[in-house]
Amino acid sequence: MGKLDFSPIADTTRRAEIVALLRRAILTGQLEPGQKLNELRIAEQMRVSRAPLREAMRELVQEGILTSIPYAGTFVIDVTAKDIDDAYSLNKVLDEFAIELTWKLRDQRFFAELDQRHEAVKQATRDRDTTRQIETALQLHGLIHEWADNSVLLETWQRLTSRLQMYFALHQRARNEPVPSEDMHETYVRLLKGKDMRAAQRHAREHIDLDFEELLAYARSLEQRASKGGRADRARQGHGRPERG
Amino acid sequence: MGKLDFSPIADTTRRAEIVALLRRAILTGQLEPGQKLNELRIAEQMRVSRAPLREAMRELVQEGILTSIPYAGTFVIDVTAKDIDDAYSLNKVLDEFAIELTWKLRDQRFFAELDQRHEAVKQATRDRDTTRQIETALQLHGLIHEWADNSVLLETWQRLTSRLQMYFALHQRARNEPVPSEDMHETYVRLLKGKDMRAAQRHAREHIDLDFEELLAYARSLEQRASKGGRADRARQGHGRPERG
DNA sequence: GACAAGCAGATTGTCGACAATCTGACAAGA
DNA sequence: TCTTGTCAGATTGTCGACAATCTGCTTGTC
Numbered sequence: 001m002g003k004l005d006f007s008p009i010a011d012t013t014r015r016a017e018i019v020a021l022l023r024r025a026i027l028t029g030q031l032e033p034g035q036k037l038n039e040l041r042i043a044e045q046m047r048v049s050r051a052p053l054r055e056a057m058r059e060l061v062q063e064g065i066l067t068s069i070p071y072a073g074t075f076v077i078d079v080t081a082k083d084i085d086d087a088y089s090l091n092k093v094l095d096e097f098a099i100e101l102t103w104k105l106r107d108q109r110f111f112a113e114l115d116q117r118h119e120a121v122k123q124a125t126r127d128r129d130t131t132r133q134i135e136t137a138l139q140l141h142g143l144i145h146e147w148a149d150n151s152v153l154l155e156t157w158q159r160l161t162s163r164l165q166m167y168f169a170l171h172q173r174a175r176n177e178p179v180p181s182e183d184m185h186e187t188y189v190r191l192l193k194g195k196d197m198r199a200a201q202r203h204a205r206e207h208i209d210l211d212f213e214e215l216l217a218y219a220r221s222l223e224q225r226a227s228k229g230g231r232a233d234r235a236r237q238g239h240g241r242p243e244r245g
Numbered sequence: 246m247g248k249l250d251f252s253p254i255a256d257t258t259r260r261a262e263i264v265a266l267l268r269r270a271i272l273t274g275q276l277e278p279g280q281k282l283n284e285l286r287i288a289e290q291m292r293v294s295r296a297p298l299r300e301a302m303r304e305l306v307q308e309g310i311l312t313s314i315p316y317a318g319t320f321v322i323d324v325t326a327k328d329i330d331d332a333y334s335l336n337k338v339l340d341e342f343a344i345e346l347t348w349k350l351r352d353q354r355f356f357a358e359l360d361q362r363h364e365a366v367k368q369a370t371r372d373r374d375t376t377r378q379i380e381t382a383l384q385l386h387g388l389i390h391e392w393a394d395n396s397v398l399l400e401t402w403q404r405l406t407s408r409l410q411m412y413f414a415l416h417q418r419a420r421n422e423p424v425p426s427e428d429m430h431e432t433y434v435r436l437l438k439g440k441d442m443r444a445a446q447r448h449a450r451e452h453i454d455l456d457f458e459e460l461l462a463y464a465r466s467l468e469q470r471a472s473k474g475g476r477a478d479r480a481r482q483g484h485g486r487p488e489r490g
Numbered sequence: 491g492a493c494a495a496g497c498a499g500a501t502t503g504t505c506g507a508c509a510a511t512c513t514g515a516c517a518a519g520a
Numbered sequence: 521t522c523t524t525g526t527c528a529g530a531t532t533g534t535c536g537a538c539a540a541t542c543t544g545c546t547t548g549t550c
Binding site: 495502 | 521522523524525526527528529530531532533534535536537538539540541542543544545546547548549550
Binding site: 038039040070072 | 530532533
């Protein structure tokens with residue numbers, strides 16, 4: 001046995017590439033909320049047939065960033081202030097849980113990775129690259145979820161993150177100046193390195209990160225104007241479980 | 246305006262029906278973990294072409310109960326003891342959160358619904374219908390998530406529930422006697438009706454529900470024997486985010 | 491017998507075409 | 521003027537066929 005272990009090679013199906021392309025377009029805000037995705041047009045733009053495109057769209061629907069109405073179309077999800085609020089409050093709970101699980105698993109590699117990701121955020125901030133700033137910040141916060149050694153938690157957090165990333169991208173797009181953050185992560189990193197788990201958890205739960213209040217205000221302002229995308233507001237997600245009734 | 250409001254009509258695409266059929270087959274254990282799903286065979290059994298079937302399978306992959314390997318096939322996820330443990334521990338966290346959110350929203354309708362679902366469990370228990378017993382028990386526990394008025398939480402819980410339901414069904418299938426539970430939900434319901442939120446949360450976090458220990462033991466015994474389904478163990482889920490490394 | 495090359499069968503991925511459905515406009519009638 | 525029926529255009533849902541890939545067996549060579 002060689003001591004070298006290889007990572008799995010990249011998926012080479014068109015479907016996988018389409019998923020990546022679409023996700024990036026949505027998460028960076030190039031595709032606006034409520035906007036309809038015309039299969040024919042996108043398919044010929046990508047030089048692909050509709051079959052893999054449709055399969056890719058099904059995946060993104062389940063991922064929660066698209067929504068589909070039979071015989072009407074597939075739309076980018078609408079962003080309501082409540083959605084953001086919901087996602088954010090759940091995120092705090094998950095953070096707290098992740099810290100608890102990660103705590104006793106922290107080691108040198110963890111701290112090194114933590115510093116590395118923190119550095120990436122600072123670099124993006126210096127570069128005034130707001131998109132990358134959002135991306136790296138979320139990756140920094142994702143470390144505790146990756147390290148927690150709970151696959152279900154990680155998966156859940158990633159789903160949540162997709163939306164948060166989309167929200168932040170939208171916000172950043174609206175006000176075209178960089179997010180203020182000189183360095184709001186200093187405390188976070190320091191607490192994760194420290195000895196007081198409760199303090200770290202408290203920080204995760206209480207600290208309003210990444211301009212959250214302003215993001216919410218922006219979302220509320222969006223809800224004032226009518227939904228411009230068409231009928232995406234009629235969309236119902238989920239898979240047919242019983243709803244409160 | 247009439248005072249009657251209609252609910253949206255059912256989705257009438259083949260895809261939606263296929264999703265429902267497959268999900269039920271998986272969640273009831275008719276399709277075993279690790280088992281490969283042959284597209285051609287299933288398609289002609291259902292009298293459907295492969296296109297809607299494949300789209301349905303993509304949805305279930307994202308839902309987390311199938312896993313796909315390009316050019317190799319799509320498989321029912323393998324159940325490891327760790328998976329069950331992970332899902333269960335996250336579930337407790339979500340329960341605690343749901344109780345917190347639901348607490349101040351409880352009203353007469355909530356209590357009525359609670360009793361109704363509790364009654365459904367007892368009925369299924371009397372009928373010795375173990376499949377339905379699992380189903381109703383999960384629905385009972387789902388009420389707090391539906392009532393919490395946090396769509397992201399609900400969605401997350403439903404994803405988790407899919408797996409838990411699958412695990413329990415497997416367990417129940419293995420030992421062909423009904424789950425003992427005379428009525429383990431009595432305390433749960435009583436606490437949810439009471440005035441002490443902390444007590445309800447503590448109960449959710451500490452009470453080992455639904456024969457969990459035995460379920461874990463069963464899962465561990467499964468891991469001893471080699472994975473019989475083929476190569477589903479090589480499967481990697483997730484959507485290409487950076488992994489720890 | 492061990493091993494690599496290559497072939498045949500089966501299965502998945504993709505394509506182009508057709509069927510089903512929706513939308514909006516237009517006309518007929520009250 | 522308002523409502524209702526009809527129709528054409530556009531878009532989504534589905535189908536059958538073909539291309540790409542994997543698997544296991546066979547064959548040939550040493």
